[in-house]
Amino acid sequence: MEQSQLLKGVLELAVLAVIARGETYGYEILSTLEQAGLDGVGDASVYGTLRRLEQAGHLSSKLVASDSGPARKYYSVTPIGAEQLRVGTETWSRIADALEGLLKP
Amino acid sequence: MTADEYVRWVKFWLDDLPWSTRNELLSELRGHLAELPEGTDLRTLGTPEQYATDLRAAAGLERRRGVVAFLRARRPRNLVLAAVALTLIGLAVGAVVWIDSYQPIVFAGGTQLPLDSKPTPGAAGVTVAFRKGRPFEYGISIHNDERFTVRVLGVPRSVTDFYSGQLLMSKDQTGRMNELPLVRFHPFDMKPGSFRWLLFKGAYACTTGAGHDTAITWEAIPVRFGFLWRTGTARIPLDQPLTFTFPKSCPPATR
Numbered sequence: 001m002e003q004s005q006l007l008k009g010v011l012e013l014a015v016l017a018v019i020a021r022g023e024t025y026g027y028e029i030l031s032t033l034e035q036a037g038l039d040g041v042g043d044a045s046v047y048g049t050l051r052r053l054e055q056a057g058h059l060s061s062k063l064v065a066s067d068s069g070p071a072r073k074y075y076s077v078t079p080i081g082a083e084q085l086r087v088g089t090e091t092w093s094r095i096a097d098a099l100e101g102l103l104k105p
Numbered sequence: 106m107t108a109d110e111y112v113r114w115v116k117f118w119l120d121d122l123p124w125s126t127r128n129e130l131l132s133e134l135r136g137h138l139a140e141l142p143e144g145t146d147l148r149t150l151g152t153p154e155q156y157a158t159d160l161r162a163a164a165g166l167e168r169r170r171g172v173v174a175f176l177r178a179r180r181p182r183n184l185v186l187a188a189v190a191l192t193l194i195g196l197a198v199g200a201v202v203w204i205d206s207y208q209p210i211v212f213a214g215g216t217q218l219p220l221d222s223k224p225t226p227g228a229a230g231v232t233v234a235f236r237k238g239r240p241f242e243y244g245i246s247i248h249n250d251e252r253f254t255v256r257v258l259g260v261p262r263s264v265t266d267f268y269s270g271q272l273l274m275s276k277d278q279t280g281r282m283n284e285l286p287l288v289r290f291h292p293f294d295m296k297p298g299s300f301r302w303l304l305f306k307g308a309y310a311c312t313t314g315a316g317h318d319t320a321i322t323w324e325a326i327p328v329r330f331g332f333l334w335r336t337g338t339a340r341i342p343l344d345q346p347l348t349f350t351f352p353k354s355c356p357p358a359t360r
Contacts, residue, residue, distance in 0.1 A: 011163070026133060027140035044156040047133055048163025055164075069139030070132070
């Protein structure tokens with residue numbers, strides 16, 4: 001299975017986790033994900049995920065003028081988003097533990 | 106492909122979305138492209154179509170269907186279809202308007218004036234004095250001046266008519282020289298180019314309550330006609346006004 005297919009399922013959790021570290025904007029989120037080793041996630045998928053999370057009330061955003069170009073949209077996690085992150089993290093841990101057990105030779 | 110071209114193509118693939126949504130997405134894309142290091146090959150983002158598809162998939166934005174989305178998505182095929190539909194609607198509206206305004210009957214130049222008509226002193230036209238019970242006769246010739254046949258239905262009587270009698274008509278006079286006799290009017294098809302006489306024959310009668318020393322002037326004669334589904338009244342302007350004077354008052358007959 002391609003890495004990108006696997007990642008798509010957990011992208012929401014990853015994006016929430018990045019933003020939970022502190023307010024940030026799209027390009028920086030992508031860079032952080034890449035640096036963390038989650039490359040291969042399409043830029044469009046990240047922006048789409050941001051939009052969906054914001055529409056669901058998990059993220060809030062504000063526009064901040066930028067020196068280098070158009071205004072940047074900074075995201076932060078809302079209380080609902082924080083709860084979603086907590087539940088997601090637990091679920092992920094369970095799945096990861098289970099998979100680890102299954103994948104051991 | 107430049108950043109602007111890339112945005113334009115993504116916009117093309119998102120055109121069915123509501124404007125506000127699309128503009129937000131595109132504004133974010135512009136911001137993102139501006140952040141990319143100089144010289145980044147935009148092909149790393151995937152094709153604009155792929156980018157739009159991924160964006161939709163991740164954001165949960167389905168391709169919208171229906172008339173509004175169809176019109177928003179300004180694809181060449183949609184534009185052609187919309188243009189064809191608009192043209193057809195325009196033609197249909199134009200046809201209806203044209204049919205509604207089609208009025209081919211005109212005055213053909215012939216007038217049969219009432220007896221004892223005299224030129225109106227000091228003005229254009231002729232004048233005749235109303236004389237109760239005396240014979241009344243008045244006729245005009247009409248002509249179909251246009252390209253389609255219409256059905257002539259009659260001459261509507263008005264509450265101000267001051268005569269009694271009947272409406273007569275001639276045969277089609279095309280190629281003839283005022284070939285009478287006249288017959289009692291019945292609705293007839295009037296072919297393009299044809300002309301006929303319409304004539305009232307009867308007697309002056311007190312039906313209007315015209316007062317002493319008053320006058321009624323005719324400048325046009327109404328003719329009812331039918332064309333396709335529509336009936337209308339053509340007002341046939343006369344070449345000269347015809348005035349009826351009422352030397353005595355003429356009260357309507359009481360019962």
